[in-house]
Amino acid sequence: MRRSINKQRRWSRRDMLNGSCRLMTPKHRGEPMKLSLIVNKDKALAMVAAQRVVKELAPYGVEFLSCEDCPVAGTTVMPSAEEIIRACDIAVTVGGDGTIIHNAKCAALYDKPLLGINLGRVGFVANIEPDEMEELKKLVTGEYRIQKRMLLEITVNKDGEQRRLTAVNEAVIHRDTLANMVDISVALDGERIISYRADGMMFSTPTGSTAYSFSAGGPVIEPDMNCILLTPICPHALTSRQVVFTEDAVLSARVHPESTLKCYMTVDGQNHIPISSDDMITVRKSPKALRLIILKEKNFYTLLNEKLKEF
Incomplete structure (x- = not known):
């Protein structure tokens, strides 16, 4: 009509x-x-x-x-x-x-x-x-006015193929079972910088800092900022903390090779993708931006x- x-x-x-x-x-x-x-x-x-x-x-x-x-x-x-x-x-x-x-x-x-x-x-x-x-x-x-919100580009390298996704809030790597924790290592520009033993971890945008990351104890980041927030989920260590990276950072994550747990990656609560220790997940700022009308x-x-x- x-x-x-x-x-x-x-x-x-x-x-x-x-x-x-x-x-x-x-x-x-x-x-x-x-x-x-x-x-x-x-x-x-x-x-x-x-x-x-x-x-x-x-x-x-x-x-x-x-x-x-x-x-x-x-x-x-x-x-x-x-x-x-x-x-x-x-x-x-x-x-x-x-x-x-x-x-x-x-x-x-x-x-x-x-x-x-x-x-x-x-x-x-x-x-x-x-x-x-x-x-x-x-x-x-x-x-x-138009407010630009940063997005994340997620690349999953799995079985010799690449799959690209976009995150508005966050990309989460998490375990499938309630009984055990998962070991995940994170690299910055190809160099390993941190490991988490936790229920999982997530990469968030500033927009996502008030969503799941906030519930997991992550900091609140103003939405106009451009950065990538890394937040562990229930880490099994007092020294495990959130990390904020610059917008130019290229981060990669991998489940520990000895892990036998079933793990998944979820993007904005969707795209439930199985993840194994052979798979590499790369996270960077997306070339696209969300333009919100204020x-x-x-x-x-x-x-x-x-x-x-x-x-």
């Missing part, structure tokens, strides 16, 4: 590339802004919030896209979230941080800016709450304290 648009109000893609968008006068006659709505249908009131987005922005001539598994009235429906992200100018998720993380890799792949509307419990990554929908008009007046400026540490009060 395609919603009619106001032909007099137009938007320039060049403005989007410059980090802002604004209403165009009739002489520009560009194409209308296309906004994708990715809705977590499992969240209560998610569809109500999505309809509010349409209501707020339709008067500005915005064209809306949604996908078949959760179609929104007043939008053009396409088969998948990837297709609407690829076709849009701005991607909007309606759900929690998990909804953002799940779609962030696709947004980064196609270099599309992403805005999160929080309906979840925490909402560290989402920028606005359902009661802040009036902020949406800033998408067409250009009153926002409509409402919020102090990171104030937000952190507010969110942690909920636990």
